[in-house]
Amino acid sequence: xxxxDADEGTNGNVRYSMxxxxxxxxxxxxxxxxxxxxxxxQSLDFEEGDSxxxxxxxxxxxxxxxxxxxx
Numbered sequence: 001x002x003x004x005d006a007d008e009g010t011n012g013n014v015r016y017s018m019x020x021x022x023x024x025x026x027x028x029x030x031x032x033x034x035x036x037x038x039x040x041x042q043s044l045d046f047e048e049g050d051s052x053x054x055x056x057x058x059x060x061x062x063x064x065x066x067x068x069x070x071x
Contacts, residue, residue: 001036003058003066010061019067020055029054
């Protein structure tokens with residue numbers, strides 16, 4: 001994921017968090033809160049689930065945020 005903020009200093013720092021994530025998805029995916037990189041914690045098994053939906057929020061240092069759905 002990539003989010004940018006044109007502010008300078010700490011107000012321009014963007015951090016990421018999972019806003020809505022199922023328990024099943026939280027066992028499969030990890031989100032790096034500083035880089036926005038989503039990685040697998042285990043192999044995907046299509047017998048356990050054929051799709052996942054994550055809602056990720058980007059926060060800047062000024063208190064603003066935006067949300068995106070990842071499917």
